[in-house]
Amino acid sequence: MPKILVVDDAQFMRMKCRTLLKQAGYDVVEAGDGEQAVEMYKTESPDAVLLDVTMPKMDGLQALEEIIKIDPEARVAMLTATGQQAVVKEAIAAGARDFVVKPFDDARVLQAVENLLE
Amino acid sequence: MSQISLDPVDQKILERAVHLGLQHAAEGLSGMIGRPVRLEASRILVLPFAGVRSALPPNEDVMLGVSLTLNGEWSAQVMLLFEPHMANDLVDLLLGQTLGTTTTLDDLARSALAEVGNVMGAFFAGTIADLAGTLFVPSTPELSEGSITTLLENRLADIASRFDSVLLIETRIAEDQGGVRGYFIVLPDPMELQRLIAVLRSRE
Numbered sequence: 001m002p003k004i005l006v007v008d009d010a011q012f013m014r015m016k017c018r019t020l021l022k023q024a025g026y027d028v029v030e031a032g033d034g035e036q037a038v039e040m041y042k043t044e045s046p047d048a049v050l051l052d053v054t055m056p057k058m059d060g061l062q063a064l065e066e067i068i069k070i071d072p073e074a075r076v077a078m079l080t081a082t083g084q085q086a087v088v089k090e091a092i093a094a095g096a097r098d099f100v101v102k103p104f105d106d107a108r109v110l111q112a113v114e115n116l117l118e
Numbered sequence: 119m120s121q122i123s124l125d126p127v128d129q130k131i132l133e134r135a136v137h138l139g140l141q142h143a144a145e146g147l148s149g150m151i152g153r154p155v156r157l158e159a160s161r162i163l164v165l166p167f168a169g170v171r172s173a174l175p176p177n178e179d180v181m182l183g184v185s186l187t188l189n190g191e192w193s194a195q196v197m198l199l200f201e202p203h204m205a206n207d208l209v210d211l212l213l214g215q216t217l218g219t220t221t222t223l224d225d226l227a228r229s230a231l232a233e234v235g236n237v238m239g240a241f242f243a244g245t246i247a248d249l250a251g252t253l254f255v256p257s258t259p260e261l262s263e264g265s266i267t268t269l270l271e272n273r274l275a276d277i278a279s280r281f282d283s284v285l286l287i288e289t290r291i292a293e294d295q296g297g298v299r300g301y302f303i304v305l306p307d308p309m310e311l312q313r314l315i316a317v318l319r320s321r322e
Binding site for chain 1 (some may be wrong): 144149150168212225226230232233235236239240241243244247248252253254255256257258
């Protein structure tokens with residue numbers, strides 16, 4: 001069962017993603033900020049990551065860079081309300097493989113996860 | 119201290135951008151609750167600080183405020199205001215519950231409301247950013263409760279120390295089935311406002 005790391009400082013968003021992904025048959029682990037995300041990537045070795053951009057302590061773009069340092073092949077999709085072109089470009093340049101804008105359509109998130117796992 | 123002034127041409131330029139930003143913010147909320155949301159009575163006002171409070175709803179009861187800061191080449195304070203029973207209804211819509219289920223706000227409910235601020239603020243900021251060819255980054259939203267006066271004072275303190283007046287961008291949020299009503303307020307940093315307007319003007 002593929003394991004997905006969901007990273008978002010909003011408990012509400014983690015709950016939505018967890019519910020959606022578990023219903024789709026995935027294992028889910030969670031982190032509430034970028035620092036936790038990096039630690040959990042090391043300890044949980046998820047198959048894919050859904051990573052919010054705007055978070056306290058360490059934002060998603062910084063966490064993405066740290067995760068890519070750990071694993072250059074990391075499969076990460078950014079999950080964010082900030083769909084600004086500059087942010088998208090920066091995330092893709094840093095190694096993100098997809099970008100899902102909130103509020104997300106459930107099918108879009110599942111498609112993003114499926115694409116990451118291919 | 120400095121004053122804000124907008125000539126009619128600048129006002130129109132700003133109004134066009136702001137109206138589009140507010141529309142997108144409403145679309146963001148609509149996407150979250152799965153129901154159409156409309157904006158009512160949107161306006162942009164230059165006011166002395168003493169006039170800001172009187173320009174907003176005459177209600178000194180406790181309100182729920184979701185606040186965040188937009189940072190970048192242009193910064194602004196963004197605030198959503200809801201009466202508590204409206205906030206409860208909004209939580210029910212966000213969680214897919216029957217209206218009336220939420221009577222007090224637990225951590226999950228507060229997180230859901232903060233995410234509304236995140237999405238609406240980001241959608242508004244993203245629209246202005248794309249129009250201006252720049253980048254605005256919303257901060258992590260904060261939830262607080264208090265009278266409108268208290269909530270505003272907390273957000274306006276920095277601007278108040280530097281300017282005699284404030285630019286108020288305000289719209290009423292209304293969900294079509296009448297379940298949720300609130301206010302979306304933007305308070306730009308006046309020092310950067312003229313620069314933003316100049317960029318918007320050059321890109322029209």
